[in-house]
Amino acid sequence: MTGDVSATSGAARRGEFVLRTVEERGVRFVRLWFVDVLGLLKSFAIPVSELEQALEQGVGIDGSSLEGAARKREQDAIARLDPATFQVLPWRPESLVARMFCDVRRPDGEPHPGDSRHALRRVLAQAAELGYVFQVGGEFFLFAESGQGGEEPRPLDAGAYFDLTPLDVGSDFSQRTIEHVEQMGIPVKASHHEVAASQHELDLHHTDALSMADALITFRLAVKEVARELGVYATFMPKPLEGAAGSGMHLHCSLFEGERNAFFADGAEGPLSAKGSAFLAGVLAHAPELCAVTNQWVNSYKRLAAGFEAPEHVAWARRGDSSLVRVPSNRPGRESAARIELRSPDPACNPYLALALVLAAGLRGLERGYQLPAEANGVPADGLRRLPQDLREATDLFDCSELAREALGDAICDSVVANKRQEWEAYRRTVTEFERSRLLGLL
């Protein structure tokens, strides 16, 4: 008798949990999830009879599905199931379905260079002794219909705060969304109606970076599922209505060393510790070149251009709602609350890549001792760097970003650039309502 009698590893335990739960609950299908380079959810179902083998060996997929709209030729890849993420889905209870996130591997077992989830893991591993904690507030709109015909969509509660019927849908919606999201293991900190008509925000409680990225993918799906149940349409499009505020995804980030919040300034002059200041300096210095990921659509720049408290310049402040980074100082002396809030990303980003790049930028600031510029209160805007003004400029900056290439690898960066150039070309050729309304009669 030796020590290996039947030493059950953690992975085998998790696998057993999955198989037993599927059996006990009568789950019929398991959906395997991964995202492409644009952060769009890819899902394929396997019957439970295939599950045991899939847990052991993974499932073959076409690796070019990671490349977004700019797909090249087919290539073999393997989706490795992450049983720690096994979760029965709370919606559509009439036929029980569960999901599991996957890591995409090459046939030789190495991580696939185009896998966003792995890219985030790799950045996290670079500073494994540090713990990053993210808290996210995601905004979205509810509309009566999808508006995919091209016309401007109709807000549910347009202009009438006390309009009874739409408000019913709204509050029913909030309650049901929170229930679903929490049943998926994503605790909700707060939910409220945003400034624009039909706009909602859900604030998700802080957690580690990988769980938060998984949670954001889950959250986007849960919101759309609930909307569908209620016969309305939810969108994370950054700027669906020209005359209303866009939807942002505010990233609150703090950094822990052991149990200490490394951003906390105990008695220091500024709102952040020396480490926090250097991290923030890194995020600010690299923010423009990362916009092609944090704000990845043509439409993202309509939100950043239009005021409505969206950031346009590289600046930080303790107060005020339109700076790129806010350093909350509402609870001085409370260590756990020390953090920075990055306000540029929108909820239509790829959360794995966005979190990976924000971390990489902050880490760069820490490693190289970047100096934090002065707080922007009262500084005239024309003395500040601007964020890119459109997707073309953002893509050019990203393409040349040594930081992005180091953090994400060339495969992902080239794929992002190919997708974004393709989108820009299609946009550039489009004759818009703007041109017709101004020029058709005039010329």
Place this chain on the structure above:
Amino acid sequence: MPDAWIYARDRELAGELARGLAELGFSPRQVSVNGTLLPGDDDGPAARRPDLVIVAAGAEEPSPDELLGRLSEHEDLCEVPLVAAVDPQHLSSALALGEAQELLVRPFAPGELAARVSRARRDVNGVAAGDVVRAGSLEVNVATYQVAIAGRPVSFTYMEYELLKFLVTHPRRVFSRESLLSAVWGYDYYGGERTVDVHVRRVRAKLGQEHAARIKTVRSVGYRFEL
């Protein structure tokens, strides 16, 4: 599958215990009686704290007294059910047998092993393996990994379930974040104590209003589960 660690110099006895424990649904492993009292590198790293420890005491070194004393004082093992297995001739010389919850004298019948293990676990944990643990309308089936509230299943991820299971099977005792990390996540986990807070919040969110409050936060100490 629960882990059982076997401390024994006598290979024949160790084998007998391992087979018996495997039949009871444990994953048994033999652990060196020297050094740290935790599985050494040769055995692969310890994934986490075991659910049961069996000490097969004989005439060899270290003495059963010394081994049982060290085990019961070890900070990671002090809350683990402990069963001592001895030969009749060593009964009188083993003064520290009282540290163990249950005593097994060779030769023993298979049914006796099951009964002693079950009693030791009930002593320490308040529940026996295979039981459904209830707290009001909350039911945790520790044999099937399933949780239900008022008969309706609630879906947990693996780590959420493991945390809830540990708390409900150790009610009314306060656990520090550090001890929960070592008991639930295992020794090789580096995620830090915030991991515990994050998972407690997730478990509370899934338990819903009626039961969330059963997991009490004990300020600047840790957490406690109320039945």
